[in-house]
Amino acid sequence: MNHPEYRIEGGGYTAVVLGLGAAVRELTHEGRPLVVGFAADEEMPNFRGAFVAPWPNRIADGRYSFDGSDFELPINEPERGTALHGLVFDVAWTLVEHAPSAVTLACTIRPADAYPFELSLQARFSVDGQGFRTDVTAVNTGDRRAPYGVCPHPYLVAGASPLDEWVLELPASTVLTVTPDRLLPVAKEPVAGTPFDFRSAHAIGDVQIDHAFTDLARDGAGRATVRVTDPAQGTGTAMEWDGSCPWVQIHTADLPKKPENTRLGLAVEPMTCPPDAFNTGEDLVVLEPGESHLTGWTISAV
Incomplete structure (x- = not known):
């Protein structure tokens, strides 16, 4: 089955969003790729570019408990x-x-x-001179409260240049x-004294990262920003979000x-909650019937 895709342009930015999964297939600024994309076919x-809900990252064994009941999700990462x-x-x-x-x-x-919960999700993707913006609204349209997370x-x-030569600024302690x-x-x-301390920007080198970070430094407007730059090319990409995502x-x-x-x-995945939050409950969003949750993030050229 062929699924539609939608191209948007503005402020020098061009994005292609798929009808399948609301995935961002392509994002460029003045022709320069800001994300790793993939072909239309x-x-x-x-x-790459996935929209992740109603939980980010992993749930161990696909099992979780909520409001006194146990549930089991399909395992789609069998090796783990x-x-x-x-x-x-x-x-x-x-x-x-x-x-x-x-x-x-x-969706x-x-x-x-x-x-066993009903959620109505809406994602608005837009471009202007400030970058590529995603705004997400989730509404509990069911009759019972629901656990929720998104990224x-x-x-x-x-x-x-190769990723090892890129400079990362990650304001997480x-x-x-x-x-x-x-x-x-x-x-x-604490990241202090570990290979994961990028509070002062420096080259990524050969460090391997697949971790969640929190305790993010924010600007006066409450925004956290991650920047990755290529010194040899004089280019870079930044991503920012507000306090609705305390994790990345x-x-x-x-x-x-x-x-x-x-x-x-x-x-770079701003998250409303950490991995396995359905089990730990940490920063988990719980939506009462009729309640909504708003979040969003912006990717921009540096």
Whole structure:
């Protein structure tokens, strides 16, 4: 089945958003790629540009408890035994509105045994001189309260140089350590003295990152910003978001089983909650019937 895609342009930015999964297939500024994209006839590789809800990252063994009941989600990362990246990245979204510089898509999560809650999701993608903006609204349209989390999954591109040479600025003072085999949460620890301290911008080098970070430094307007730059090219890409996302997942895209795709971009994923929040409850959004949640993020050229 062919799925539609929607092109938007403005302020020097061009984006292509897919009707399948509301994935961002392409994002450029004045012709320069800001994310690792993929071809129109290609299946989305490695969750590039995916829209991730109603939970970000992993749920251990696909199992969770909520309001006294136990649930089991399908395992879609069998090598680690986890339920990964939610329920909407591979389903058709409905077009709400398409203008030259903006497109709005919608999706409803229907109650099922694994996730017996009903959510109405709406994502508005827009471009202007400030960058590429995503605004997300989630509404609990069911009759019971629902656990919820959301994040994007772009792989940012700083420039034409190898990722090891890019300079990362990540204003996070705490990292969530993970098990080496399944990447499941262990403990929150200070980044000071670890390879994950990028509060002062420096080259990524050969460090491998696939971790969530929190305790983010923010500007006077409450925004956190991650920047990745290519000093040799004089280019870069930034991503910013507000306090509705207290976490960010950073991934250097180390894919040993797919060497042709490894370390092509830096995944930067602002998250409303950390991995496995359905089990830990940490920063988990719980929507009462009729309640809504708003969040968003912006990607811009540096």
